[in-house]
Amino acid sequence: MKPRKNYQFTIIAALLSVLWLAPVLPAAEFSADMETLVAGKTVSQGRIFIKGDLSRHEMNQEGRRMIIINRPDRGLAWTMMPQEKSYLEIAMENRDDEMMPENWSADLRLSANRRGTETINGIACDKYELVTEDEKVIYWIDPQNDLPVRVVSQDSEVNYRNVRPGPQSADLFEIPTGWRKISLPRLPGLTGSPQMPGMGDPR
Numbered sequence: 001m002k003p004r005k006n007y008q009f010t011i012i013a014a015l016l017s018v019l020w021l022a023p024v025l026p027a028a029e030f031s032a033d034m035e036t037l038v039a040g041k042t043v044s045q046g047r048i049f050i051k052g053d054l055s056r057h058e059m060n061q062e063g064r065r066m067i068i069i070n071r072p073d074r075g076l077a078w079t080m081m082p083q084e085k086s087y088l089e090i091a092m093e094n095r096d097d098e099m100m101p102e103n104w105s106a107d108l109r110l111s112a113n114r115r116g117t118e119t120i121n122g123i124a125c126d127k128y129e130l131v132t133e134d135e136k137v138i139y140w141i142d143p144q145n146d147l148p149v150r151v152v153s154q155d156s157e158v159n160y161r162n163v164r165p166g167p168q169s170a171d172l173f174e175i176p177t178g179w180r181k182i183s184l185p186r187l188p189g190l191t192g193s194p195q196m197p198g199m200g201d202p203r
Contacts (some may be wrong), residue, residue, distance in 0.1 A: 028052075030147055032163040039155045048160070058154040069173055078175060084179040104139055104148055112139065120149045121161055
């Protein structure tokens with residue numbers, strides 16, 4: 001039972017790291033290498049693909065490859081396990097991306113304070129600081145493409161490297177035909193089945 005519990009925890013941790021700890025969903029299209037840190041410790045490394053409000057994260061968690069797709073247009077998030085050709089589907093509740101201070105946009109720039117220029121990951125970036133009632137978020141933006149290079153919020157940090165602006169295929173943000181849907185318990189802020197993966201009948 002212990003390996004199963006560890007695997008279940010890995011899936012939940014991956015979901016949380018992407019839904020709440022991986023900022024920046026600008027209204028743009030690009031791909032990049034992405035590293036997320038919490039309290040100075042790397043919690044995920046992989047690749048991110050952005051197409052407007054849609055995002056796809058490919059990462060390795062404890063030796064397992066995972067893909068997480070956020071579809072706010074459908075109110076859903078999918079966690080895909082390529083080894084098993086299976087996926088979890090989670091309903092995203094009460095999540096207004098436009099109101100989240102983590103999301104960089106032209107409008108957000110007007111609310112942020114410019115803090116000069118710093119070189120981050122080899123790129124001369126414009127530094128912005130946004131302070132709200134709840135937190136402070138610092139952005140380092142590449143002025144060449146108006147995309148983030150680093151974002152720091154409370155204890156989390158996200159770094160983007162090898163950013164490649166350009167159109168992304170719509171197929172990246174869909175579940176492949178023939179994959180099996182499995183279940184996940186309810187989590188705060190999310191809705192889903194009370195069953196854990198592997199403990200109920202697949203749909």
